[in-house]
Amino acid sequence: MSESTRDTTSHITRHVDWRLWLIRLLSLAGIGASAYLTWAHLAHQSVTCGQSQGCDIVQQSVYSEVAGIPVALLGLMAYVALFALTLLRGRVPEPQDDYVPLAIFGISLIGMLYSAYLTYLELFVIYAICRWRVSSAIIITAIFLLSLPDLITEIDLS
């Protein structure tokens, strides 16, 4: 085995660590939660606002879409992107590989900040809490926090 191949192998092993696995698992959980919310939103499309609680009220509110796109669908896209990024980590040549933690950091930061806004809306505007969406907020916050150590490792300190 050549020196460079050994370096690459060690690099891959180093990065496919428990944090990456956890981010991957959390992304899958996020995909599940946001896919359900997307389905629930689309199932209600052009029907009615019904006697319901929690997720239904949130989904029927005017805040459940951004420019006509369901917020849940945006979340689903973000989780799919995060999951794909965890698969890419250690499998793409450097220096591109170094940007993977940066992308995970950026996407999860967007998700976390927007989740904070949605939580505010639920508490103080819509007056309804959707547990699926709260789960998603917790998941994205966890992914954001888990992305930090890998990102810090990749910072050029020179």
Add this chain to the structure above:
Amino acid sequence: MASNKKKRQSTRQRRKGISTTHILIVAGVAVLVVGLLVILNTTRPQTTVTDLIYETGVTPEGEPYKGSPDAPLQLVEYSDFLCGHCGNFADTIETLSPDYIESGELQVIFRNYAFLAPESLVAAQAAECALDQGADKFWIYHDLLFANRGTGLGTYSKSRLKSYAQDIGLDTKAFNECLDSGAKLEEIQVDKAEGESQGVEATPTWFINGQMTRGGLSESELRRIFDDLLSQVP
């Protein structure tokens, strides 16, 4: 020892991909993206609320209507101002107005079915307070409420509702007193109870010549229903 040194050198050479500047840029872009998403989420296309060009009035039961009471089609709508589907339905009805309401073929009667959230009740009371100042004022206020749905946090907060009343030239003193006193709460509850007795469980639910339909329909679907019914009118 030599191996560790090589590893450190290798690591140092490898650490050239990202810097703190990259992170700051990404964080800045993330904040901008979220800001944009929030703006898009809270901004709806503003529809111009203009003076009404059709007949308005109040039914003997005290419900506001638009269109001729002699129209062959009568649509009674149960609605919640917080319900996005109700807003879309109201927009569709307004789009069809020239062909059906203004032409004297359709009368639309509004009934509150405020049930989604506390703001639903407040908005419904505000609309009833506007009705006290005239059926035309009610419909202008109704259109303004739906036009502003989702425009910022607390769209139907009392202060916003009072400001909307001022925007359309209502007697704000009378309106504010009416809203603050909660004088219309009982009426709203009666409306909802009557809706329930007729089988209303969700909004929008509407009765066209007595026949119940749940949910908003597209413009073409509504046209088809109206035209079918009109063709049956002798």
